[in-house]
Amino acid sequence: MVLENYVMLKTGVPARLHFTDHTIQKRTVTDPLTGKPATRNVLVLEVDRLDGREVAAKYSIMAETHANQLAPYLPGKEYRGYDFTITRTGEGFLSRWTVGVIPRG
Amino acid sequence: MARKSRQVESRLVAEYLKEHYSEFPFIMKQPLGVVSEELMKTEGYKRALGITRPFRPEVDAVVILPSYLLIIEAKVWNIVNGLAKLPLYKSLVRVTPELQQYLPRGVLMQLVVGWTNPNLEIMAREMDVEVKIFCPEWLREVVESIHKYWTREYQEERQKKLQMREYFGVE
Numbered sequence: 001m002v003l004e005n006y007v008m009l010k011t012g013v014p015a016r017l018h019f020t021d022h023t024i025q026k027r028t029v030t031d032p033l034t035g036k037p038a039t040r041n042v043l044v045l046e047v048d049r050l051d052g053r054e055v056a057a058k059y060s061i062m063a064e065t066h067a068n069q070l071a072p073y074l075p076g077k078e079y080r081g082y083d084f085t086i087t088r089t090g091e092g093f094l095s096r097w098t099v100g101v102i103p104r105g
Numbered sequence: 106m107a108r109k110s111r112q113v114e115s116r117l118v119a120e121y122l123k124e125h126y127s128e129f130p131f132i133m134k135q136p137l138g139v140v141s142e143e144l145m146k147t148e149g150y151k152r153a154l155g156i157t158r159p160f161r162p163e164v165d166a167v168v169i170l171p172s173y174l175l176i177i178e179a180k181v182w183n184i185v186n187g188l189a190k191l192p193l194y195k196s197l198v199r200v201t202p203e204l205q206q207y208l209p210r211g212v213l214m215q216l217v218v219g220w221t222n223p224n225l226e227i228m229a230r231e232m233d234v235e236v237k238i239f240c241p242e243w244l245r246e247v248v249e250s251i252h253k254y255w256t257r258e259y260q261e262e263r264q265k266k267l268q269m270r271e272y273f274g275v276e
Contacts (some may be wrong), residue, residue: 012156064115071120085132089158090158094159096158096163098132100130101122
């Protein structure tokens with residue numbers, strides 16, 4: 001689902017994404033444990049294809065575990081040569097991400 | 106409370122796959138094992154996979170090679186645990202619904218570690234697991250700290266560091 005040009009993954013439903021660019025942004029969030037505002041780094045990827053359809057959207061990652069799965073593809077924007085099938089399960093701190101990496105032919 | 110560990114294993118496996126298997130499709134954090142057929146009938150295939158996800162074991166990666174599925178566990182701390190899990194995970198590959206499209210293929214096992222020892226190698230040979238040492242520069246510091254972990258000097262230093270993190274509210 002694309003909501004206000006952000007890709008929102010539905011729990012348990014795989015989405016196939018292709019990325020064209022990325023930035024690392026600072027974002028102020030409310031820490032769920034302390035209730036206080038905290039600044040976090042967010043990896044924001046530009047998406048041009050979602051499940052085979054052309055889109056102009058962003059995919060935003062705050063979780064370190066998930067960012068680590070894509071981190072090796074950031075230098076030189078190497079993600080452009082791959083499709084990523086991402087399935088999120090669980091909510092909040094219990095979220096998990098299964099990531100399929102498929103080289104583009 | 107200051108965080109006491111870093112997410113190094115997810116980074117380790119992602120970098121290892123990129124460096125060694127980037128020409129093949131692969132899946133990181135793949136759940137393994139059966140999903141109740143009754144649940145699939147009542148809830149549908151995708152929803153049943155989602156519901157059962159927290160209760161299924163999860164292998165760090167599956168590489169789809171032309172004739173084999175290569176299952177990979179990456180470990181930094183409890184390396185024997187990683188070795189012990191692999192044969193058990195292998196037994197689940199053939200019944201995993203998400204992997205049915207890639208079968209029939211043989212199943213190979215690989216343990217990716219930042220460091221090894223002779224006993225680990227002996228056990229791995231016995232269990233038909235290939236051990237791969239992968240230690241990028243950023244991991245060296247972690248591996249060194251593992252070997253110093255039980256020394257009094259390291260524990261004192263670590264306690265100081267954790268207190269400072271707590272004091273400054275740094276994660």
